[in-house]
Amino acid sequence: MPVTLAIAAEYREEIRKSRFIAQAVPIEHPGEVAGWLERLGDRAASHNCWAWKVGAQCRFSDDGEPGGTAGRPILAAIEGQDCDQVLVLVTRWYGGIQLGTGGLARAYGGSANKCLQTAERRELLQLTRCSCQCGFAELPLLKARLAQFQAQLEGERFDATGAELSLALPAEQIAGLARVLADISRGRAQLRLG
Structure with a gap:
């Protein structure tokens, strides 16, 4: 049975001098996404990459990272945890060391996954x-x-x-x-x- 978050969750990690903060929040409909991204994102950060899923609808953004290295792995983390009605934003402050495409995908997807694993959840009723x-x-x-x-x-x-x-x-x-x-x-x- 799909789950959503009971409350917002956060996970912080440093990978090769780059700081990553993953934030996950429950949402009920896609119209809430823009407001949450405005509140949670940091304009001073190098990248604010995100993904959300509400029922059959989903979207993601790499926010300047190489295509497929950030938003898609975040969405994969949401789907892998059987979450629905969830927005995950992973903010990165570049630390000066290149991670490569595989490293970026692992960093973004891993941060999102760990954030969702630690989050308090509740079952979604159909x-x-x-x-x-x-x-x-x-x-x-x-x-x-x-x-x-x-x-x-x-x-x-x-x-x-x-x-x-x-x-x-x-x-x-x-x-x-x-x-x-x-x-x-x-x-x-x-x-x-x-």
């Missing part, structure tokens, strides 16, 4: 999206029960009769929430997948 139409009288009762089914309220749209709720929850919890919704609404509301 969520199924569903929706339901709920009357105003049932709405507070349903919302109060969502946490019991690990359901996340992703959106709500109100109309004259109540609200259309967009939910995401683990697949094994769908039947239980559907029963509760039917009980609360006296059979008038149903949970729809998709």
Whole structure:
């Protein structure tokens, strides 16, 4: 099962006089990446190389290092640790000794790997999206029960009769929430997948 980080993590290492700092943070969507890179990166450093993965989407950057020697090994470390919803930034201050392409790949990938190994993790739940139409009288009762089914309220749209709720929850919890919704609404509301 894929994991993400519970909290941000950091790992520091010196390799042949070059300093490397690997920082890993949990992210929920790609839109967060630019803000994190701005906060974590150091403009005075020689290179700020990074990779991130959110579901099937991923990106990486070598930030001036030879192609394939930094971003790709960082992404390989993320995937090798079965991480998702993670951004890893490895900052390098050049120490005057050339590492070569193989040395760079080992340094960047190794720093990212060690950072992720020491990080506190949590399992990612695979969520199924569903929706339901709920009357105003049932709405507070349903919302109060969502946490019991690990359901996340992703959106709500109100109309004259109540609200259309967009939910995401683990697949094994769908039947239980559907029963509760039917009980609360006296059979008038149903949970729809998709």
